[in-house]
């Protein structure tokens with residue numbers, strides 16, 4: 001059975017999509033079978049992987065009882081499989097409102113592909129709407145990328161409270177895999193201070209690996225590949241490799257039950 005990890009933060013631009021691709025590619029490098037699911041109607045994950053035109057997307061799977069996740073999965077250049085999305089998924093937020101058991105649809109759809117993968121990474125949209133709730137209900141763990149910036153704290157409590165509520169109402173086994181500091185600039189005191197403050201507030205939930213800030217990520221996006229192949233020996237690639245090993249060996253997983 002796959003470990004299903006939701007990569008979430010209702011703030012945009014914190015590195016969710018980048019983490020989905022890079023962690024996925026790094027897990028793939030150590031031999032794991034990986035499916036990436038694009039839950040964002042911006043389709044940034046699909047586009048970053050060079051997938052522009054697809055017939056069927058996650059939207060169709062969520063809307064059509066007959067359609068399975070396996071019907072839309074496509075291979076990508078990163079050797080991870082992808083369940084793609086496009087702008088149609090934006091409609092799902094509204095359309096699913098009247099659907100019975102709306103938070104459980106993704107979980108049901110992943111059941112048929114669960115055995116085919118070791119990891120299923122869910123790239124969440126920048127909101128806590130029904131799509132993110134579907135991801136939290138289907139996932140066993142949540143990975144939370146945060147920018148190493150003072151604004152990192154904004155919205156974190158709301159996110160942790162939402163996870164808590166999901167645990168109580170929709171998915172009792174949901175755990176926080178960790179908070180992952182991204183855009184870390186080791187030359188600035190600012191980044192260090194934010195990391196320290198994060199640790200003061202959230203303790204061991206903060207993963208002991210920071211993803212460095214580098215322009216290389218922006219360049220990978222147009223190349224349709226991950227940082228692991230695009231800039232294999234960069235510190236950023238090393239950081240995601242380290243993260244993959246810790247996730248795989250269970251070290252990053254603090255099994256936090258109640259966020260403070």
Ligand SMILES: Nc1ncnc2c1ncn2[C@@H]1O[C@H](COP(=O)(O)OP(=O)(O)O)[C@@H](O)[C@H]1O
Nearest residue numbers: 012013014015016017018183212213214217218
């Ligand atoms: N560690 C990083 N350093 C520099 N740029 C980054 C880093 N992580 C992501 N980016 C860039 O920042 C932008 C937003 O990242 P993205 O992963 O799309 O965030 P999100 O999915 O949370 O909206 C993208 O252009 C991406 O290439």
Ligand SMILES: [Mg+2]
Nearest residue numbers: 016017040044
């Ligand atoms: Mg994104």
